[in-house]
Amino acid sequence: MTHATFYIIDETHLAADSDYQWHFACSQAALSYRQGHKVYLLADSKAQAEQIDEYLWQQDPDNFVPHNLIGEGPRGGSPVEIGWPGRRHSGRRGVLINLAQEAPNFAVTFSQVVDFVPCDEKLKQLARERYKQYRQAGIQLKTAAAPETP
Template sequence: MTGMATFYILDESQDEPTQQMLEKVSQLSALFCQQGMKTFIMAEDKNQAEAIDELLFQQTAEHFVPHNLVGEGPRGGAQVEIGWPGVRHAGHRQVLINLAQEAATFAPSFAQVVDFVPCEEAPKQQARERYKIYRMAGRQMRTLAIEEMSY
């Protein structure tokens, strides 16, 4: 089996859909961490990666997620590693959370891919292209509203 790809559709009625997406990334990171899965978060850019890093540091002690930016932290990276286009993740990871516009060329090495469908038309079209790429790669596809919790 080539794995699963889950797309979360952002809620247009939210004032801050990007913030909603980052909170979902934080929740999923914690969930995958509890399941013992190593996760790579591919941010849109270095600024977003640093914002996610900060968001994960703000979690309460019982929801803390061991994480680091690419190039920092322990050898092989922490449970959750955060990167951006142009940097390479450390070691084998089971889950890719993709926030970048392009489909990650290295996505086939992950058992699970999580992606997001933005509200704006141009990024939404890019999400459709990523969906097609993952589907053509033989992944089992599913689409959920951002409020839905899976896993």
């Protein structure tokens, strides 16, 4: 059964880091990788996926996470694969980290889903819709406060 956690992001997170949401998504990908999971990080767009890829390349060598953009890297992808809507991940992966505005219809193929509730009202409403879609798909849901720093 798939389990999803929605992390609630508030104004204090964004005041400290305007890109907090995807920095936190990257830290969740790194944590999942270190726990032995293969991760699919679904960006909202190809441009955002490229930004995330660049951000991960800039991490300290001690914090390096093997990753690639979808369609690049080794056959079957790296432990952390970064994609965007309209592209499908390669192979079986345990963790989906969703930064897209819509719930991917393949979320149920993962054991864990990480999603976000931004503080912007329009984006918050989109998160509510994703929550409903996940619930209708039979995914077990919970919410949690995002940590102060990613």
